[in-house]
Amino acid sequence: MWQKLKSKITGMTIVMWTIGIVTLALVVYGSAVTLISGKYTLKQWIDFLIFGLAQGGIYALIALGYTQVYGVLKMINFAHSEVFMSGPMIGYFVATDLYHFNYIDTHPYLSILIVLIVAMFVSMSVAVILERIAYRPLRNAPRLVPLITAIGASFFLQYFFKGLFGSNIKVYPDWKVFLGKWVVFGQPILKIQIIVFFAAVLLMAGLFSFMQRTKTGKAIRAVSEDKDAAALMGIDVDSTISFSFALGGMMAGAGGVFYALMYKQVFFLMGFVPGIKAFTAAVLGGIGNVPGAMLGGLFLGLFEAIGPNLFLDGLGIPSPYQLKDVIAFSVLVLVLIFRPTGILGERLAKRA
Amino acid sequence: MNGKDKGKVLEIENLNVYYGAIQALHGISFYVNKGEIVTLIGANGAGKTTTLRTVSGLQRPRPGVVRFLGADITHVKPHQIVKEGIVHVPEGRRIFSALTVKENLEMGAFIRTDKRSIQESMEQVFDHFPRLKERLHQLGGTLSGGEQQMLAIGRALMSKPKLLLLDEPSMGLAPILVEEIFKILQNINAQGVSVLLVEQNALMALSIADRGYVLETGFINIQGPAKELLTNPRVKAAYLGGS
Ligand SMILES: Nc1ncnc2c1ncn2[C@@H]1O[C@H](COP(=O)(O)OP(=O)(O)OP(=O)(O)O)[C@@H](O)[C@H]1O
Ligand SMILES: [Mg+2]
Numbered sequence: 285m286w287q288k289l290k291s292k293i294t295g296m297t298i299v300m301w302t303i304g305i306v307t308l309a310l311v312v313y314g315s316a317v318t319l320i321s322g323k324y325t326l327k328q329w330i331d332f333l334i335f336g337l338a339q340g341g342i343y344a345l346i347a348l349g350y351t352q353v354y355g356v357l358k359m360i361n362f363a364h365s366e367v368f369m370s371g372p373m374i375g376y377f378v379a380t381d382l383y384h385f386n387y388i389d390t391h392p393y394l395s396i397l398i399v400l401i402v403a404m405f406v407s408m409s410v411a412v413i414l415e416r417i418a419y420r421p422l423r424n425a426p427r428l429v430p431l432i433t434a435i436g437a438s439f440f441l442q443y444f445f446k447g448l449f450g451s452n453i454k455v456y457p458d459w460k461v462f463l464g465k466w467v468v469f470g471q472p473i474l475k476i477q478i479i480v481f482f483a484a485v486l487l488m489a490g491l492f493s494f495m496q497r498t499k500t501g502k503a504i505r506a507v508s509e510d511k512d513a514a515a516l517m518g519i520d521v522d523s524t525i526s527f528s529f530a531l532g533g534m535m536a537g538a539g540g541v542f543y544a545l546m547y548k549q550v551f552f553l554m555g556f557v558p559g560i561k562a563f564t565a566a567v568l569g570g571i572g573n574v575p576g577a578m579l580g581g582l583f584l585g586l587f588e589a590i591g592p593n594l595f596l597d598g599l600g601i602p603s604p605y606q607l608k609d610v611i612a613f614s615v616l617v618l619v620l621i622f623r624p625t626g627i628l629g630e631r632l633a634k635r636a
Numbered sequence: 637m638n639g640k641d642k643g644k645v646l647e648i649e650n651l652n653v654y655y656g657a658i659q660a661l662h663g664i665s666f667y668v669n670k671g672e673i674v675t676l677i678g679a680n681g682a683g684k685t686t687t688l689r690t691v692s693g694l695q696r697p698r699p700g701v702v703r704f705l706g707a708d709i710t711h712v713k714p715h716q717i718v719k720e721g722i723v724h725v726p727e728g729r730r731i732f733s734a735l736t737v738k739e740n741l742e743m744g745a746f747i748r749t750d751k752r753s754i755q756e757s758m759e760q761v762f763d764h765f766p767r768l769k770e771r772l773h774q775l776g777g778t779l780s781g782g783e784q785q786m787l788a789i790g791r792a793l794m795s796k797p798k799l800l801l802l803d804e805p806s807m808g809l810a811p812i813l814v815e816e817i818f819k820i821l822q823n824i825n826a827q828g829v830s831v832l833l834v835e836q837n838a839l840m841a842l843s844i845a846d847r848g849y850v851l852e853t854g855f856i857n858i859q860g861p862a863k864e865l866l867t868n869p870r871v872k873a874a875y876l877g878g879s
Contacts, residue, residue: 499746506732506743512694513730518718518747518795 300621307618314595324593330471332589338477338546340585341484345539346562347569347577348491349411349532355508355572356525359427362434363414364536365559366441369552370410371403371537372544373445376454378402383457392461400541407537410441411529420522446552453551456544480542487538488578491531495574504528508572557609561588564616570626579627588612644703645670645799645830646691646722651700653686660686661697662854668799673821673831675841675862677875678851684834685727687851688801691832692724693717704799719747721798725805727834729788733777737768740776740787744794754794761790764820782813789817789824799830806837818844838875842866850875 318324324332346368353361361367382388382395418437422430462479465472495501506514507524515521543558544550561584569580591611596604619626646668653661660683668674678684689695691702693714702710704720712720723744732740741761745754762769765786771779779787785805792800802821806814814837822844825831835841842848842862850858850871858871865871 499742502735502739502743503746505735505739509732509734510730512714513726513732514743515694515714516692516718516724516726516730517743517791518715519743520713520715 304618304622307614310599311595314597314599317599318594318597321597323597327471329590330473332593333586334473334477334481336586336589337582338480338484338542338585339589340565340582341481341488342539342542342546342558342581343562343565343585344488344578344581345484345535345542346558347566347581348488348535348574350563350566351569351572351574351577352504352528352532354566355574356504356528357419357423357430358572359419359430360434360563361414361419361529361532362431362559363418363437363441364411364532364563365555366438366445367407367411367414367533367555368536368540368543368559368562369550369555370441370445370540371405371407371533372456372540372550372554373449373454373552374406375399375403375537375541375544376456376550379457388457388459392459396459396541396545400538403541404534404537407540408530408533411533411536412526414441415526415529420525442552442555449552451552453549456548456550458548459545462545476545480546483542484539487535491535492574492578494531500524500527504531561612564612567616568619568626570628573626573628576626576628583627584612584615587615643670643706644668645672645705646832647701647703648687648691649701649703651687651690651697651702653683653690653695653697653700660854661690661700663700664851664854664856666849666856666859668830668832669846670830671825671828672846673825673833673844675833675835675838675845675848676851677835677838677841677848679836679874681853682851683854684851685803688724688726688803688832688834691717691801692722715747718795718797721796722801723792723795723797723799724801725788725792725803727803727807729784731776731779731784731787731791733775735776736773737776737779737787738772740791741768741794744791747795757794757796761793764793764823765790781808782810782817785809785813785817789820793824793829797829799832800824801832801834803834804836805833806835806840814840838871839866839877 346364349364349367350361353359353364379388379399382398388395414437418433419430422433462476464475466475466478495504503514503519503524504527506517506519507521511521514524562581565580565584566577567580568584569576569578588608588611592604592608595611596607601607644667648667649665650663651661651665652659652663664687676684676687686695690697690700693712697710700710701708704722709717709720732743735743741758745757748754767783768786768790771783776784776787789805805817809817818840821831821833833841833845842865845862847860848862848865849856850865858865858868860868866876
C-alpha cells in the first residue's frame with residue numbers, strides 16, 4: 285500500500301506541489317496583509333473589478349479567434365493580433381469622418397454601430413484572406429511551417445498597416461454618451477467599462493449560441509474533431525475552416541473597437557500585447573474550447589486588474605501594478621503545470 | 637432477382653493508389669449493381685480501406701476511374717460525392733464524440749435542407765436503431781462501441797444515400813451484435829440502398845452479400861457470387877478458418 289503510493293510520487297510531483305504551495309501561501313499572505321492594511325477603499329476595489337471585467341471581455345473576444353482557429357486547424361494563429369488591430373485601424377478613419385460631419389454627436393449609437401460593423405468586416409476579411417493565402421496551401425505541411433508563416437504574416441500585416449497609415453498613434457474621437465460615470469448601488473462606475481463588458485458578453489453569447497444551434501456552428505465543431513469524417517458527411521471542410529476564421533476575425537474586430545473606446549487610441553503595433561494576453565487567456569480556458577476562451581479572458585482580465593494590488597501590495601512590493609504582466613504570465617505557467625489542458629480543455633477523452 | 641440487374645451503380649476501373657512511393661492498390665476493377673450487396677474481403681493491409689477512401693474522394697487514384705451511375709466522379713471532391721448519393725461509414729466509426737447523438741445525425745443530413753423530410757429520415761433511423769432514440773441527447777463519445785457503430789450507420793443514412801460504403805462494421809463488436817447489425821444492413825438494402833461492404837469477417841459478410849471480391853495486397857484475385865466464394869477452397873482456407 286505505502287509502497288504503491290511511494291512509487292507514484294516522483295521528484296517532479298514534489299517540485300510541482302512545492303511550487304503550488306509556496307505560490308498559494310504567498311498569495312494568501314499578500315492578500316491578507318493588503319486587506320488588513322486597508323490601503324484600498326471598497327470603491328477602489330470596485331473600480332479594479334469593473335476595469336478587470338471590461339478588459340477581460342476584450343481579451344475574451346480576441347481569445348475566441350485563437351480558439352476557433354486552433355479548433356479547426358490545430359495551429360496557433362500568431363497573426364491574430366493583427367487581425368485584431370486591422371479592424372479598429374480602418375474603423376478609426378470611419379470614426380473621424382463621422383466625427384467631422386458631426387454625426388457622432390447627433391447620432392452616437394448609429395455611428396458606433398457603423399464603426400463596429402466596418403471594423404468587424406475588416407478584421408473578418410483579413411482573417412479569411414490570411415487563411416486562404418497563407419495557411420491553406422500549408423494544410424498538410426509539418427506543424428512548424430504554418431506556425432512560422434503565422435509569425436511572418438503577423439510582421440507583414442504590422443508593416444503593411446504602418447506603410448499605409450503611418451506609425452503615429454491615432455486618437456479615436458470621443459463618444460460623449462459613453463463618457464462619465466453611472467451610479468450603481470451608490471458606486472460611481474465608468475460608463476464605458478460597463479458598456480464594453482456587456483457588449484462583449486452579448487457578442488460571446490451570440491457566438492456561443494451560433495456554435496451550438498446553427499448547422500454551420502455544428503459543422504465547425506464536427507470539422508474541429510475530424511476533418512475526413514466531416515467531409516464524408518458532405519461538409520465542405522475548406523469553407524467551414526474559412527468560416528471559423530471569419531467568426532474569430534469578427535469577434536476580434538469588435539474587441540478592437542472596444543479597446544479603442546477604452547484606451548482612445550490605435551496604432552499599428554496595438555495588437556501585440558493584447559494578442560499575447562488573449563492567447564494566454566485561450567490557453568488558460570483550454571485552447572479549442574469556446575466557453576473556455578470566454579472564461580479564460582474574463583478570468584485573466586480580473587486577475588490582472590485585482591491581482592497586483594491584492595497579492596503583491598501586501599508583500600511590500602513598491603509599485604505592484606507594474607507587475608501585472610508578470611502576474612498574467614505566472615498564472616499561465618501555473619495553470620500549465622497543474623492543469624495542462626486549461627480550465628475547460630478536453631474534458632472528454634476521445635474514444636478510438 | 638428482385639430488380640438487382642438494373643445496371644451498375646458503382647464501377648471501378650483499373651484503380652491504382654499510392655501512399656508516397658508505396659502502391660496500395662494495383663489496378664483493381666469491380667462493380668456494384670443497383671440493389672446489390674457486394675462485399676470486399678481481405679486481410680489486414682490488403683487495401684480495403686484505401687479502396688473505399690478512393691471511392692469517396694478522400695484519396696486520389698493515379699490512374700484509375702470511379703464511375704457512379706454512369707458518371708465519372710474520379711475527381712469530384714468528397715463533400716460533393718455525398719451529394720451525388722454515396723455515403724461512407726469509415727473504419728473505426730469516426731463519430732463526432734463531442735456532438736450529441738442528435739447533432740451527429742443532423743451532420744449526416746448536412747447536404748439536405750428540408751427540415752420535415754430530415755425529421756422523417758431521423759424517425760427511419762430510429763426504426764432501425766431504437767437505442768439511438770433513447771440516447772438522443774447524450775454525447776457521441778459516451779456511447780458504447782456497438783451504439784457508436786449504430787450511430788455511424790444511422791448518421792450515414794441521414795444523407796439518403798443510393799450507395800452505402802461500410803468499412804468493417806463488425807470490428808470490435810460481440811458476435812450477437814454483429815448479427816444484429818448485419819440484419820439491419822439487409823433491411824436497409826431491401827429498402828433500395830446498394831451496399832459495398834468491406835469486411836475481415838468473411839463468413840458474415842459473404843452470408844449476406846450477393847457477390848464478393850477478395851483483395852490481396854492490392855490485387856483482386858478471386859471474385860464471384862457470394863455462395864460460390866463460401867465454398868471456394870482457397871477462400872475457405874485463407875478467410876473462413878479452413879473449415
Ligand atoms: N496513410 C498511409 N500512409 C502510408 N501507407 C498507408 C497509409 N494508409 C494505408 N497505407 C498502406 O496501404 C496498404 C493498404 O492499407 P489499407 O488501410 O487500405 O488496408 P486495409 O485492407 O483496410 O487493412 P485493415 O483490414 O487493417 O483495415 C497497407 O500496406 C498500408 O500500410
Ligand atoms: Mg481498413
